Amino acid sequence: MNQMLTPTPPVTRRLLPEGPARLPLTIVLLVTALAAILLPLLIVANAPRIVPVERKVAKVRPAQRVIPPAELPPVEPAVFVAVDPADARAYNASIPFSTAPLLPARPFRITGDEASIARATDCLTAGVLYEAGDDPVGQKAVAQVILNRVRHPAFPKSVCAVVFQGAERRTGCQFTFTCDGALARRYSQVAWDRARGVAAAALAGSVEKAVGTATHYHTDWVVPYWSASLDKISEVHTHLFFRWTGWWGTPPAFRGRYTGAEPLVAKLKGIAPAHSAAGDLIAPAEGTLAAAAIPAEAMPAPIAADANSFLVTLDPRLGTADYPAFAARVCGDRPYCKLMAWTDRADTPAALPADPRQTERMAFSYLRDRARGFEKALWNCERYERPDLGQCMKSQVFLSSPDRSDDLKLDMLPGGGLRSALGVGGGAKEAPAELSGVRRKSGTLAPPAPVVAPPVRRTMGPEVPKGS
Structure with a gap:
């Protein structure tokens, strides 16, 4: 008799427990997954805040006072605050422009003999070219500042003397190209001729209204100490232009008389044709003559x-x-x-x-x-x-004369410094030690009041070396 065989069901391997034994493992896996998500969130949420470090810009000494018309403003040395260019730009940008009117200077028309005019033109050409480069816009602005200085009582009274003021001094020059070796670099003849055209036009009466009566300027990547003393009035490319605060920055103050005679400048020999005869003016070594x-x-x-x-x-x-x-x-x-x-x-x-x-x-x-x-x-x-x-x-403060406005008198008394021959009460006053320049009132940036030329007549005042 044939027996029918019943097939045996296949054996199945169980990988996960069934029933109540499976629940604890599921909980563990869920907790692990949640921890993997929540733990990074908690770390990020409780991490210390990263505060960017603020760059500190060296502070310029706050302004102190405005020089009255009876005193002549000193020309401060061109000393710079020790900051990097980025900090300098940030500081300069924080100084607001003056809201007082930007009044143009009067046209300057040079006088003198042909040779003197040629020397003045070459000095002004060197000034605008080496200060502003081959850029006619910047050159016109620089030329205006130089001629403003020629007319201002605080500066020398010839173009060459203004451009090369301080070039021989230990305290430095007013225009850096005259004493930092820049004159060893030569521009092309085309660039020189182009700059000479700007200089000649300025000496013939052309006025650059954009800089008004500015007597100082600097590039925006430096901070001279004197910049806190003056009013910032305009900007041309990367140069900022300044004028003295109060009456000394207004057109009536620019009444200095041009000498009409320009010296030969030895440093321009080989650069400027009109100064080619200056070879004998190159100073021999000091101390070679007793x-x-x-x-x-x-x-x-x-x-x-x-x-x-x-x-x-x-x-x-x-x-x-x-x-x-x-x-x-x-x-x-x-x-x-x-x-x-x-x-x-x-x-x-x-x-x-x-x-x-x-x-x-x-x-x-x-x-x-x-x-x-x-x-x-x-x-x-x-x-x-x-x-x-x-x-x-000794430096002095010169007081106004009640009877004369243009004629200047001076009595030199060694040991006592320079003294006014026509001071108030006939006496002489020495400059206070704290008088170091034209200063605004401390902590104020309010626009200056409208300036009116005062009735006071000035007797005299010194030109103090150095401040481009």
Whole structure:
């Protein structure tokens, strides 16, 4: 009998538990998944906040005061705050422009002989080209600033003297290209001719209204200390332009008289045609000539009005320390003798009283008065370092005269600095130690009040070296 065989069902392997045993494992997996999601969220939510570090810009000393019309504003040294270009731009952008009217300067029309005009044109050409590059827009702005300085009583009274002001001083130059070696680089003749056209037009009366009566400027990536003292009035490309606050920044203040004579500038020899004869003006090494070696026939004569007073141009070969010996030789056996000396013949006056700008550029003075047992030598310490401050000429505040507006008088008293011959009450006032420039009132950036030319007449004021 055949038996029918019943097939055996296949064996199935169980991977997960069934029933109640499966629940704990499911819970574990859910908890793990939630932890994987929530834990990163908790870490991000509770992480410390990253605060960007704010770049600190070195602060410029706040403005203090505005120089009144009876005083001449000093020209501050071109010293820069130690900040990187990005911080400088941020600081400069934070200074608002003045809301006072941007008044244009009067046209400047040069006078003088043909050779002098050519020298002025070449000096102005070098100034605009080396300061603004081959950019006619920037060149016109720079030319206007230079001519504004020529007319302002705080600066020299010739174009070349303004452009090269301070180039020989230890404290530095007003326009950096005159003392930083930039003149060793030559522009093409095409660029020079183009800049000379800008210079010639400015000297013939062309006015750049965009910069008004600006006497200072700087690029936006630097911060000069003087920038806190002046009003920011305009911007041309990357240059910011400034004028003095108060009356000294208004058109009536620009009443300085152009000398009509331009000196030869040795630094422009080989660059500017009109200065090609300046080779003999290149100063020999200082100290190569002793005062005792100067022959008697080479000694200067006294001025016509006073046989005991001398106005002299120093030989560049004389050492600074040898100036007193030179003065003693010039004075000879005179019991009373006064000597005033300059290093540039263009600055040396022909008679007394000297123009105050010439007096301020004086390099050395000497006074002997044997009747009083007095003998004193003084140096201009803006130019020469001296071991004793008692050997330095003193800066002065010059007060207004009640009776004259243009004629300037000055009495040089070695040991007492420069003194006003027509001060209030006949006395002389020395500059306060804190008087270091034109300053705004501390903490204020309010627009200045409308400026009205005052009735006060100015007697005199010094031009203090340095501030582009």
